[in-house]
Every structure is written in structure tokens, then in C-alpha cells.
């Protein structure tokens with residue numbers, strides 16, 4: 477407890493599986509936080525769940541489509557006004573597109589680039605002046621193991637996730653003089669309500685999904701959102717004070733097994 481005491485964090489995609497778990501863990505560790513999501517109701521639900529578990533938590537739920545730069549600036553300013561500064565940005569918001577690259581259409585390229593890459597870009601740009609004003613801070617961008625390895629069938633998504641790795645690396649180089657660390661987390665299969673709902677829509681139960689859906693990992697299981705959140709916490713906290721510009725894969729050994 478207290479690993480983020482007196483820190484202020486802005487977490488995108490905080491209404492979703494990994495973002496929600498990260499928000500709860502950060503609150504448990506003492507951070508004040510903005511929980512930002514395009515689905516404002518989901519952001520409110522995360523905030524309510526946090527307040528139930530951590531009655532002393534300081535949580536600001538905000539609904540915003542962060543692919544719009546003005547919305548990223550507005551929510552960052554609201555966070556600054558509410559808490560009086562910013563120490564940590566975690567970009568978790570993301571969407572998926574399925575299909576082969578040969579069939580990919582311009583509209584799905586536009587939509588996935590707008591969220592997975594540009595929302596991250598907009599939030600980083602809006603956060604940097606606040607982090608510089610504190611003489612430093614931490615940005616953690618969530619990519620995917622498929623940002624650093626390949627597969628067939630989700631090329632548009634994988635391209636955006638590779639771009640996030642590059643974005644983090646360059647920003648780390650450019651901002652090191654301001655004390656800002658920037659790192660990337662690349663999750664492997666992580667079981668969230670999104671995956672469970674998608675499987676159930678195909679007639680596959682959660683139990684069957686858990687049993688069969690992550691056999692390719694060394695550990696033969698899915699990761700839990702909390703396990704990804706713990707890695708994000710390490711990179712967000714001062715415990716990783718000598719870590720910047722790096723990429724941390726959290727995939728139960730899946731990429732090691734296929735290497």
C-alpha cells in the first residue's frame with residue numbers, strides 16, 4: 477500500500493478490463509486519479525467500484541472520446557483543475573478490428589488509428605506540459621504482444637500497437653531531460669469482459685474460453701487484468717526510476733514459446 481501516495485494519475489480506457497483493474501490498483505496504492513473513457517457510464521461504474529473498495533479514494537470519472545484532441549485537452553485540464561497537477565499518464569484505451577490486411581478498408585484504418593494511436597498521441601501531448609511542470613513523471617502506454625511479434629488476422633490492430641511502441645520510445649528520448657519516463661506494456665491474452673462477451677456471442681462459455689483460449693502461452697492460461705495492472709504500477713511508480721524507453725511484455729511466456 478502507498479506505492480503511489482500523493483501521486484495524481486490519468487487513466488484512459490478506465491471503464492474497461494485492464495484500465496479498470498489499473499484504476500483500482502492505483503487507488504489502493506494511494507493515487508488520486510481521473511478515470512477516462514468514451515463510455516462515461518463505464519467510467520462511473522469503475523469509480524463507484526473503487527469507492528466501495530477504497531472509501532478514501534480520490535476518483536474523478538470523465539466521459540470523453542480521446543481520439544478527439546480537444547477532448548483529450550479538456551479532460552487533462554479538468555484533471556489538473558481538480559487535483560492540482562499530474563504525475564502519471566496511463567494510456568489503455570483501445571479498440572480491435574478483425575480481418576486480413578488485403579481486405580482492410582480505409583474506414584477501419586481511420587477508426588483504429590484514431591483510437592489506438594492518435595488518442596495515445598493526444599493524451600501524451602496534453603500531459604507533457606503538466607509533467608514538465610512537476611519536473612518529471614511517468615507515462616505508460618499499453619500496446620500488445622502483437623506490437624512486437626506477428627500473426628495473421630488482426631493486422632490493422634497490430635500496426636497501431638507497433639506504432640505505440642515507437643511513439644513511447646521516441647517520447648522517452650525527447651522528454652528525458654524533463655524527468656519524464658515513458659514505457660510500453662505489451663499484454664498477451666488477458667481475460668476481460670470484452671473477450672468473455674465475444675466468446676459467449678459465439679456460443680463459447682467463459683469456462684471453456686478460460687480452458688482453451690490461451691493454450692499457446694507457456695503458462696497455459698489467460699492473464700488476469702490485475703496481473704497487467706501490477707506491471708503498469710511498477711512502471712508508473714518510483715520503483716522503476718531507472719527504466720525508460722523500454723517495452724515490457726506480459727504474456728505468460730507466449731512470445732518466448734513461439735520465438
Ligand SMILES: NC(=O)c1ccc[n+]([C@@H]2O[C@H](COP(=O)([O-])OP(=O)(O)OC[C@H]3O[C@@H](n4cnc5c(N)ncnc54)[C@H](O)[C@@H]3O)[C@@H](O)[C@H]2O)c1
Pocket residue numbers: 488489490491492493494495512513514515518540541542543568569570571591595618619620621662663664665666667668669670
Ligand atoms: N485483453 C487483452 O487480451 C489485451 C491484449 C493485448 C493488448 N490489450 C490492450 O489493452 C488495452 C485494454 O484492453 P481491454 O481488454 O481491457 O479492453 P476493453 O475493451 O475492456 O477496454 C478498452 C476501453 O477503452 C475504451 N475506449 C475505446 N475507445 C475509446 C476512445 N476513443 N476514447 C476513450 N476511451 C475509449 C472503451 O470504452 C473500453 O472501456 C487495449 O488497448 C488493448 O488493445 C489487451
